Amino acid sequence: MKRQAYRLIASRLGLALLTLLIVSAIVFAMTGLLPGDAAQEALGQAATPEAVAALRHQLGLDQPALQRYLQWLFDIVRGDFGMSLSNSLPVSELIETRLPNSLMLAGLTTVVAVPIALAVGIASAMHRGSLLDRALNLLTLSTVAVPEFLIATIAVLIFAVNLHWLPALSYLSSVSSFGDLVRIYAMPVMTLCCVLVAQMARMTRAAVLDQLNSGYVEMAALKGASQVRIVLRHVLPNAIGPIANAVALSLSYLFGGVVIVESIFNYPGLASLMVDGVTNRDMPLVQGCVMVFCAAYLALVLMADLCQIISNPRLRQR
C-alpha cells in the first residue's frame, strides 16, 4: 500500500525535526550557557556590580536557562536570529546576503562533481581488480586524505602564479559575463571537487559492487548479457538508492570544505561569515550560521532518504 511509504516519509521528517531540535539545544548550551557571563565579559574587570546587573537584565541573562533557550528557539523559528555584536546588523540580514553565494558555489560544485564521480565509480566497479581500478583506488584514497588548503595552494600556484589564467581571489562584484563567472569560480570549484569526487566515487563503487555480487547479476551473466548491459539495465536501477545516499553523504562534506575554501579565496559566502563570527566571538552570528548549516545538512540527508524510499518499488507500487 502507498500508505506505508507515506508513513515512512512522515516518520523520517519527524526524526529530522527532532534531531534539529536537539542540535539547537546543544548549540545553545555551548554558546549561550557554558562560556560564562557575557555581561561581565563585555564590561571588563573594572565594571561596577550595578552596571553588570543592568546589562545582564538588558540582555535577559538574569532569567533561568530554560526560559532563555525557549525564547531563543522561538525567535529562530520566526526567523529572528538576533543582532550581530560586531557590526550591529540583524544576523538574518547578514545570512540572507551571504547564503545565495554559498549555494551558488555548492550548486556549481555539485553539477561538476556528480557526473565525474559517478563515471569514475561505476567504471572502477566494472573493472574491479584491474590496473585501472587499483590506480583509481590509490588516487582517490590519497585525495581524500589531502587537506583542502594544499589542493588550493597548488591550484593557485599553477593557474594564477605560473600561468596567469585565473585570479587568485574571488571578487564577485566583477562578474559581468559568463567568461568572468567561469574564471572566478574555476579554482574554488576545482578545489572542492577534488575531495568530493574522490569520496563520492569510492562510495559509488562500493554501492555498485554490492549489487554486482548479487544473484540476479549472476543470472544475467549466465543468460549471456554483456557487461555494459548488466550494469546499465540490471545494476543501476537497483543501485539508485545507495548511490543517492552516497552522493548526499559526500555532498555533506561540502559544509566542512567550504569553510576552508571560502577563506582561502576570500569568497563572500556563509562559511567565511561564520569564521569571521568565530574570530570576533560574535555569538548570535555563530549561532545563526550553525543552525543554517545543520538545517541544510539534515535536509540533504532527508532528501537522500526520500530518494531511497521512492526508488524502492516495494514501497512505491502495490
Add this chain to the structure above:
Amino acid sequence: MNRPAQPSIPHPDTQIYDEAAPEAVKRSRRARRGRMSWFGRLGFALVGFCLLMAVFGPMLAPYKEGALASPFSFASYSWAHPFGADYLGRDMLSRVLIGARYTVGLALGAAVLASGIGTCLGLVAAVSARWVDEAMSRFFDALISIPSKVLALVAIAAFGSSIPMLTMIAAVAYIPGAFRISRSLAVNLMTLEYVLVARARGERLFYIARVEVLPNMIHPVLADFGLRFVFIVLLLSGLSFLGLGVQPPNADWGSLVRENIGGLSQAAPAVLMPSIAIATLTVGMNLLIDSLRRHAGVGQGGQK
C-alpha cells in the same frame, strides 16, 4: 533484542570509505601469508617516519626555534636551508620538525580520546536496556549532524583555542562517529550464540562487553581509530590554517602554512613544505589502513 544495527541518520564519518563492498577479490599468495601489500608498506613507512619526527624532530632541527637564520624572507631551497626560509627568514626545516610534535601529538591524543570514549559508549549502548540505547543514539545522531568543522568553530568561539581545549574539541567532534561504528558492530555481535550462552550463564553485562564482544570487534575498531586520526589531523590543521587552531608562538603544520601564505605568489617552499608534510602523514595512514582492511577483512562491519 532486535534493534537496528544501522543508525537512522547516515554520515560519511561512519563509513570506512567503502565498507559496503564485501570484496570478492582473489587474495594473492602474499596476502594470504599475512604480509602487507607494497602500498601498505609504503603507508607504514610514511606514518612511522612522521611519528619518529614527532618524537625526535626537535632534537634533529638544525636551527634553534625562532632563530633568524636567513637574511631573506621566503628564501628558496638551498644547502643551508633545504626547505627554504619563512616570512621572517627562519629556517623552515627546523620549523617543520618542531611543528611535527603539535600536529602528530595533538591528533594522536584526540584520536585516542575519541576512539576510546566512543567505543566504550558504543558498547554500553549495545548491552544496556533499549531506552538507554535509544537515548544515546538519538543524542549522538544530533551531534553528528553538526559538521565537525562547524562544531569545532562553535566550540572555539565559546571556549577559545588553548591546546588542551583543541584536543578536547577534536575528540568531541569525532566521538559520535566512533560511537556509531562500535555500537553497530557490538549490536551485531550481541545476537550471536556465544553471547546468548554467556547471558544464559548469567554473566554480568560488563563481563559480556569486555570478554565476549570487545575482543571480537577490535580489528574494525582499530581501523576506525586510524581513520579518526586522519580526520583529526585534517580538522586541526584546517583550524590552524584559519588562524583558530594552535596559537603563535607555537606552530603546527597548519599554522606554518597560514603564516607563510604571503609567499604563495613567489612559490616559496615555506608554503608548500608544511602542506606536503601533512599530506605525507594522512596519505600514509590511509594507505596503511586500506591495505590492512583488504587482507584482514577489517572494516566490513565485522562479518558478512
